Amino acid sequence: MILQEQLDKFSFKYTLEGPGMVHFTDNIPMHDYKLLQQQLQHYGIEIVDNQKAIMVQKIKAAILAMLAEKDMPLIKISTYLAKQLNENYRTLSNVFTEVCHISIESFIIIQKIEKVKQLLVNESLSLTEISFLMNYSSVAHLSNQFKKITGFNPTVFQKVLQNKRALNNNIN
C-alpha cells in the first residue's frame, strides 16, 4: 500500500483507521507535513484534513507563548499574530471565530484572566503587582475586566475559592 509505504519513511506514530484514513498520534511539524504532502502528490494522493483546525492551533500556541513571556510584546496583537503566522489578520480572525465560536480578542481576554486567577490564588500577588505583570494600564482596568468575565470582584473570587478549598480539605 503506497500510503503506508510513504508514511513509514517518516518517524510519525500513526494508525490506519480505514481505507485512506490515517490518525496521527502526535503533532506533526509543519515542515514534515509538507514533505509528506509532496511525497504523496507523486502518487496522486491528496491530503484532505482540517487545515482550519491546524491554523487555530497555531494561533492559540502563538497567543499562549506571547502571554507566557515575562515581558509581553507591546505591539498590537493583530500585527503580532499576522507576523507570527505569516497570514493576514482578517483571515486568521475569521477562521478562529468559525472554529472556536469566540473571537481571538475574547480568547486572549479569557486566557489573561485565567492567568490573573492563578497569580491571585496560587502566588498570592497583590492586584497592583498582577496588573503590572500582566500589562494592564491600571488596577481599575484589571478589576473591571475581571468582573466582566467572571462576575466577581477579584478579592471576592479569592475569598470564595479559599472557602471552597477549606471545605474540600475538611471532606478529604
Next chain:
Amino acid sequence: MDPEKLYILLAEDDQDDRRFFKKVFDSLKITHTLSMCEDGLELMAYLDDTDKLPHIIFLDINMPGKSGMECLRAIRSNSRYRDTTIAMYSSMSSEDTVEESFVRGANIFIKKPNDFDKLKKILTEVTYINWQYVTDGLNRENYMINYYTNVPDKFL
C-alpha cells in the same frame, strides 16, 4: 483529542422553561446534544445509568424531590464527574446561595432574568465559554463565573 460535540444535560421541572432552554440551545451554532430531566431524582438516576458524561449540567435550584443544591453535592462527591461543568440557576436567590453553590463546586451561577433575551445571552456565553474549558483544558478549580448581577454585554 478535540471532542466534536458538546453534550448538555438540563434538570428543570417547569415544562415552559425546558422548552425555552431547548429553543436557546437550538439557536446556537455549536453542534450539541441536549438531554433533559424533569427533576433532581430523575437527573441522578440518569447520571448513574449513562456511559456518556455530559460536558455541562444546568441545574435548577428549586426542584421538588431533590433540590439543585442536593444534586450539586451528590455530583461533586463523585470523582467521575470532576470534569463536568455545573451551572446552577434560579430566579430567586440570595447571595448566600450563590456563594454556597460555588463553595460546593458549582462553576456557573445564573440568576435567571425575567427577560428572555437576557437569559439567551447568558446561556449563549456560558455555552461558548464552557467550550473553551472543554477544548483547552483550562483550570477547573478556578472555573467560577457568576451571573448573579452580570449580564454579558457583547463580550463574545
